Each structure stands twice: as C-alpha cells, then as structure tokens.
Amino acid sequence: MNLEQAKAxxxxxxxxxxxxxxxGDIVFSVGLKMFAVASGAGDPPGISFKVEEQRFLELTDRPGIMPAPYLARAKWVRVSGADALDDAEAAALLLRSYQLVFAKLTxxxxxxMGGPQA
Structure with a gap:
C-alpha cells in the first residue's frame, strides 16, 4: 500500500x-489520541502506527518495517516501502491501530463519536 492509500x-x-x-508529519488522531503518523520527509516516506504487543516483534522482523522512532516503546511500527505490506493487511493494521486507541477513550x-467497539 502506498502512502496516499494509507492516508485515505x-x-x-x-x-x-x-x-x-x-x-510536516501528518498525524491521524481519534479523540485527541494519535493512531497513525504519515511522514513524507523520510527516506523513503512511511507511515507509523500502533500494533498489538504480540504483533510488534513479528512485524518488525519483516523487511521494510521497523520499530517507530520515539514510539517503539508504545509498540508502534514504521512501514517504509509500499511493498512491505499488501493493501489488505496494511488496511487491517491501520484499522486495528485505530481500534486500539479508540478503546482507550472514555x-x-x-x-x-459512534466509532466501532474494539
């Protein structure tokens, strides 16, 4: 998935x-809490998002996915490269990041907000 598709x-x-x-980073939030950060300034551009603890190591072992700078301790990953994840998996991970953050809201x-329950 490319960066524009991820933002969509x-x-x-x-x-x-x-x-x-x-x-210049584009931050996506729900209830004032971040769930994704898109950066076009990096080389290559990428998107960072929260993942479940059990997925963190599995994902960061893949090429093109690394612990997100400054946010890795909170189990965020950075995907840099459109071919690191296929479109369906990338969309599912972004949705899951949103759900994890949404679940922490009151x-x-x-x-x-009428959002989905995690």
Missing part, C-alpha cells in the same frame, strides 16, 4: 482527525 484509509475512519505536526466519548 485513515481519513475514512469514524471521528478521525488529520493534523500536521512536527514540521465510554462517553466512544459513544459520542
């Missing part, structure tokens, strides 16, 4: 907000 997946999620931070905020 993030934009389509209920309550997702897009913002530019840190001098029940009231979850209800008000």
């Amino acid at each position: 997946v993030c934009r389509a999620l209920p309550g997702a907000v897009e913002d530019v931070k840190w001098g 029940k009231k905020l979850q209800h008000d």
